[in-house]
Amino acid sequence: MSAPLLQIDDLSVTYWDRSLLGLRANGFEAVKRATLTVDAGQTLGLVGESGSGKSSIANALLGLVPPSGGTINFDGQDLATLRKGFPPEIRQKIQAVFQDPYSSLNPSMTVEEIVTEPLKVHTRMTRVERHEKAVELLKLVKLPETHLHRYPNEFSGGQRQRIAIATALALQPSLIVLDEPVSALDVSTQNQIINLLYERRDALGISYLLIAHDLALVHHISDRIAVMYLGHIVEEGPADRVYHQPAHPYTQALLEAVPLLDPARQRARRAERRGRVTTDMPRLSEKGCPFSGRCPHVMDRCTARMPPAFTVPDGGTARCFLLDDEPNEQGRSKD
Ligand SMILES: Nc1ncnc2c1ncn2[C@@H]1O[C@H](COP(=O)(O)OP(=O)(O)OP(=O)(O)O)[C@@H](O)[C@H]1O
Ligand SMILES: [Mg+2]
Structure with missing residues (x-):
């Protein structure tokens, strides 16, 4: 197989406030070790x-x-270093x-x-x-x-x-x-x-x-x-x-936000969602899954650490412990 046109690995983007002396202070990481292929x-x-x-x-x-970490390989060059x-x-x-x-x-x-x-x-x-x-x-x-x-x-x-x-x-x-x-x-x-x-x-x-x-x-x-x-x-x-077949509860929630053209299906979906999806503000836990504060399936370990990228049976990956078929095992991750 030939190399992809674009391979982004572990890309981070951080925005910095400047202190009075012009020094960097209070970084906000807007992109956290993102990996993508085109x-x-x-x-x-x-x-x-x-x-x-x-x-x-x-x-x-x-x-x-400028990226604060990671690589952006495009056409044989790492753009992150330029x-x-x-x-x-x-x-x-x-x-x-x-x-x-x-x-x-x-x-x-x-x-x-x-x-x-x-x-x-x-x-x-x-x-x-x-x-x-x-x-x-x-x-x-x-x-x-x-x-x-x-x-x-x-x-x-x-x-x-x-x-x-x-x-x-x-x-x-x-x-x-x-x-x-x-x-x-x-x-x-x-x-x-x-x-x-x-x-x-x-x-x-x-x-x-x-x-x-x-x-x-x-x-x-x-x-x-x-x-x-x-x-x-x-x-x-x-x-x-x-x-x-969205695997991550956040993707499922995003899809539920797509209006259905059929009013009967729309009503059925609203009824099903009532009392289930939380509308809380996301809990910005540094350690755990960023969606854990809103997730209807949240488990203890979701707040303890960020789920790794688990392989989804029909293709791709999702960072969700629901895909971990061996709950006590640490591994099977891609990172
Ligand atoms: N120049 C900047 N300085 C500081 N923070 C920034 C800057 N640009 C974006 N952000 C912050 O980084 C986060 C991600 O912003 P970004 O514009 O990448 O989001 P987005 O997914 O494109 O959103 P939208 O759908 O609204 O376009 C936001 O919290 C935003 O406030
Ligand atoms: Mg945008």
Whole structure:
């Protein structure tokens, strides 16, 4: 088997307050020894509630925040050690699309200027060649060529996100980090953008790291899904397995938050949940499982130490002692 395109191991991201003297004080570890893999041409969906650390992983991968530990192996290089910025060839190969299509595009530039900006910076293409590429890029995102001379404020959120995707595609990246790319859009536009991403990925052989809150949406396009909770990757595995047979109680709770289209099923689920799921604030125990304060299955040992990554029978891993079939044994973990 060939090496994965991206292999993140034990990645930590810590944000520091500064004391009056400018020294580091009070570190907050937003990502705690996260391990993730993205294979070439595949999509890894990364889900979890607000503040769980998803964007911190994305930003470490984009060189926007320095990791405080771990490795980020991409294309034969450890990006975690590059403290002075990424070399141009890495910046070409990893592109990003962010949530807010209103602030991510420069309002004073035409669409042609926006989508050809990366070509100006990273290639020696002539103006004519760049124009031809701009026409091609707009076709890729299904916008008419006539839009090239217009400005971002003349477009809807969905159209702007298409422009952002076209810009991300300009340098033929091998990985696009999509940080909540459709969260600001209405549902039907979300579907169009997700379908577009899907088509482009398969046609161009790109990999995606797709960050979102909505597990149903992520499942639609991902090959694998990783679930984050308070800085930890608590579950990871094939998208179908994680979505249909979630192993971690947190993933199960996330799925229960997805609205069901069938009202009878919705009512049945509410009745079942009543009195079962606790809505307490998470207990921030340093030692134990971060979900133990909210978990309906909590056991003594869950508060004593962080569960290791147990293998899930149908694929992937979950950090939950429920998967430990030998309760008194310490081992069987991956770490
Ligand atoms: N620059 C920063 N300085 C200090 N703390 C930060 C910084 N950026 C993020 N954090 C904190 O780190 C934690 C993780 O934030 P992050 O943005 O990675 O979460 P997220 O999963 O992307 O959330 P959301 O779904 O809301 O985008 C949060 O508690 C956040 O407040
Ligand atoms: Mg975020």
